[in-house]
Structures are given as structure tokens and as C-alpha cells.
Amino acid sequence: TRRQVLLFVSLISFSTAAAQISYSVPEEMTKGSLVGHVAQDLGLDVKRLKSGKARVFTRDSTAYVELNRDRGILLLKERIDREALCEQIMPCALHFQILLEDPMEFYSVTVEITDINDNPPTFRTSQAHFNISEGVLIGTTFTLDRATDLDVGENSLKAYSLNPSDIFSLKSVNQMDDGKNIEMVLNAQLDREKNELLTLVLTAVDGGDPQMTGTMQIIINVLDANDNAPIFTQPVYKAFIKEDQPIGTVIIRITATDADEGANGHISYSISAMTDQGHGLFKIDKGSGEVTLNGKIDYEKAKNYEVNLRASDDGGLTGSSKLIVDIIDVNDNRPDIHIMSTSNMIAEDAKPNTVVTIINVEDADSNDNGNMHCVINNNDYFALKSTSEKFYTLMTESELDRERISAYNITVTCSDE
Known part of the structure; x- marks a missing residue:
């Protein structure tokens, strides 16, 4: 699959930067909360943020963080629910760039969203019904529905308990991975003539502080021989x-x-x-x-x-x-090309290797379906170089003469494998 972008180039030079910083904030913080002193941490003067029209660059409209140029700080643009943003993925992080113009610079920023214990364990149903023969042997096991907990790490689901536990107890069975089936084990012989209906409560507990729980009622009808x-x-x-x-x-x-x-x-x-x-x-x-x-x-x-x-x-x-x-x-996703510069001019006295713009390209597919290569059409004055994963830099390759050529049309073609 391939996609083409037409890029008009005229007259300003840029430079690039490679600094990278990381911050960590808990989920559910209110809108406007401080994320970090980005100007101080990047060693930038606040005046440079203003003169360079500094802004947050993301690949889509889900920018959860905004830049305050006057104070040189990053603020939360909206309240973040870690579970809605990342589900069970750990770590959960936002990745974006701080982009400045004239000369052009960009800095990569990572903001990790840490989990708080805001979700209790929950069962798919409030009740589970079993019809069990009185002739079932002691030691027989019965599979119970597991609880789910949207939180992760220490705040996730940690343990189960069964009450009362005189006739049945719990047994956890590992199955190839960290997921566990919950099984109820018969500890004493059932007698339908004495008790034909049993009611138990299964409780799921997470590891948060304070701890949160969820429950499911287990109703057992005692039947004859099976x-x-x-x-x-x-x-x-x-x-x-x-x-x-x-x-x-x-x-x-x-x-x-x-x-x-x-x-x-x-x-x-x-x-x-x-x-x-x-x-x-x-x-x-x-x-x-x-x-x-x-x-x-x-x-x-x-x-x-x-x-x-x-x-x-x-x-x-x-x-x-x-x-x-x-x-x-x-291979159901084509390469997505993003031009990071908002300017389309360059001075005719720009020296060779002057950065014209930076191109960000991504492909949502995996392995060969997501490996990309970008080229430009034959052009003696410009060159496209891969600067890092997913980023290409378009640079001048020779001296320019406005009196000979005043504008260039450059086609960037990106293909996956």
C-alpha cells in the first residue's frame, strides 16, 4: 500500500533537537492540573516558547495535555480515566512532541498515567445457579465465573473468599498464564433429605488501599444421583x-x-x-x-x-x-504521513543540509505490514533522510537560486513492505 503527499517548499531554515523528558501523573486529576515544568526541564527560555510559537504536536485530536507558553508548563487539558485510555495495557502513557518554529525544533515528551484504585472487582452476574447431585463425590470441583477488575498492578484483583466454607471451599487452578480459573470444591457429602438448597457468597478482593470488593451469590439445588x-x-x-x-x-x-x-x-x-x-x-x-x-x-x-x-x-x-x-x-492500514512544519518557505542562501521540514510517518500494522520506507521524486536540490524511527527529515542537498527556480514541487512516497 502506498500514499503520496505533495509538499511545496520555499524559503526558511530549521534546526532539530533530540531531547526527551518524561513525567508521571495519577489518573482522574482535575482539568488544569500541573503535569510538569517543561521549559525548565528542557532548558528552554520562556521567551523562546513564545517566539517559536511552541505547541503540543499529536497525531490526532486526543491531546490530553496543553502547553502554557507564558509559564513554560504542561497542564492537563481534561480529566483522564486510565481504564478508558489504556484498558489493561501497562504502562499507560501519552506520547507527544513539543514543536517550535523558526528555527524548527521538536522535543519528545512521555506522560505516564498511573493507576488509582477507583474500580471494584465485579462479577458478570449477581447470581450463579448449580444443580448438584447428592451422589457427587467429595473432592469434585465446579467452575465459577471469575471477577474482573479494570484497575492494574497492586490495585487489581488479588484474592477470593467463599462463605460459608464448611461444605465447599475454593481452589485456584493455573492455566498456562497468569489468568486463573476459580473452582469450588466439595468438602462434605451432600444430603438432599437434610438440605436441598444451599446459598453461598463468593467475594473478590483487590489489593488497593482502601481495599474494594465485589460479591456474587451462589445458589445450589441438591439433586439425585449424577x-x-x-x-x-x-x-x-x-x-x-x-x-x-x-x-x-x-x-x-x-x-x-x-x-x-x-x-x-x-x-x-x-x-x-x-x-x-x-x-x-x-x-x-x-x-x-x-x-x-x-x-x-x-x-x-x-x-x-x-x-x-x-x-x-x-x-x-x-x-x-x-x-x-x-x-x-x-495489511489493512496504509502508511499515514504527517508534515510537522507549518511553513513552506526557505531562503535562497540556505546552505546545503538545511532542514526544510520534518515528516512523521506511521503504519498501524505489525511486522512487515508495518515496516515503511519513504522516498522523494528525483530532485537534485533536496534529499530525504531517516533521522529516527517514524521520522524523516527533508533537507537541501545543494545551493538554491531563486532567479533560476522560485518554487519546487516535491512528492514524498511512503510504502509498507
């Missing part, structure tokens, strides 16, 4: 799908077996839990176990999804497995 739980053919399933596949595409068919006969051996499939950003993207046929795409996926937003699967028989027993869906990148 002594075999469904078992998946694999503990973990893997599947691959291209990001441009249409809704309804079949991803995989999963299978579980149950040694019981009749209703106690009849299996229904369901999705028990998955990551927040994946909710609604996949669905499963409860009878066939066929998993299909139910929403638009984008490799640039998520490279894989984890789906927790549940197989339930009509007697109330369950089995669990996990499906990992890897997203395959498609």
Missing part, C-alpha cells in the same frame, strides 16, 4: 483467525464427553468467562460446541483472546477448558 462430570477432550484449545474474517466465521468445534446416560450425560456448552475487551466477540452453539466469530476483531487492538469454556450436563455437573484465539495480522 456421578460423572463432563470432560473436555483437551484442557486447552488453540485456534487462529485473520482479523478481516466476517461475523459468523467458524473458529473451532470443541468437544466434551460424559460417561453417564440419558439426561445426566446430555452436554450443553457455554462461555463462562473471558477478558473484558473480548466480551461479545465470540459465541458458542450450546449443542454442537461450534465456536463462531460474533463481532469485529482488530489485530492492532488485541493479538489474542482467551475464552473460558464450560460443559454442563443435565444433572448439574460441569467441566471446564480454555480456548486461546490468536489473531493473524492483515
